[in-house]
Amino acid sequence: MSGSKLIIFGGSDGAECFDDVWIYDVETHIWKAVDIPVAFRRLSHTATLVGSYLFVIGGHDGDGYCNDVLLLNLVTMTWDKRKVYGKALSGRGYHATVLHDSRLLVIGGFDGTEVFGDVTILELAVHAYYSQISHFTIDV
Template sequence: MAMAFEAGTYPCWELLECQGEVPQSRSGHTCALYNNRYLYIFGGFDGSSCFDDLYVLDLETRLWRRIEARGDRPSGRASHSAVTDELAGVMYIFGGSGSHFGYTNKRDLCEFCFQTETWRLLSNPVEDKQVGGCRLVF
């Protein structure tokens, strides 16, 4: 059974007018949705340097806010991955690349706690390990 949509109804794109501290233009950043209401933006690249900043957009109030998080904030990066864990109330950031793309690839794993607005470094491998003829990367 096919569904028919009237012009201007779901699904469609809508430009949101937002207030607050809007992040500057960037590429290679990540967006992660939490509680179906908060959109978190981390990192990215502006053509000359990588960002290590974190912003949140409240989709109900349409208000941007730059987060001044505590803890071990990840270094500036682009082309990384981000995912949220709704049950644990955290976001994970993995890998990416620094400003010298291809020469500053990262393998660290960081956790951001939404409630306390605190970063925590979970893993920062410094070397590859050889195990039984197989090379394992941690």
């Protein structure tokens, strides 16, 4: 959320993968579709608000699992596919991404075959991944 605006990107209806962006104002209860000329299809991704950017990591584009980092500039409503240095994540969806200070922690995920239990840090200041910092299991 940015202020009273909830930003929704992508998703699926079970048959098709979407590339649309919607903004829902929680105060006025009004939905607005955003027309963005260049679009990326995505489902099972994460979308994390960092300042005036929405960082979209991984997910499925309808053809396969992705490992890219997309930035939606919320001021200009334009996309940027960000080059990231270091050891790239393997393509994945159904992961979690958490913002901590100037870092995004990417946790776990699934690539259609393998379930990941890793944690990788994306250092935003230099657009670089730190290699895996942890591998864990949870005994219940």
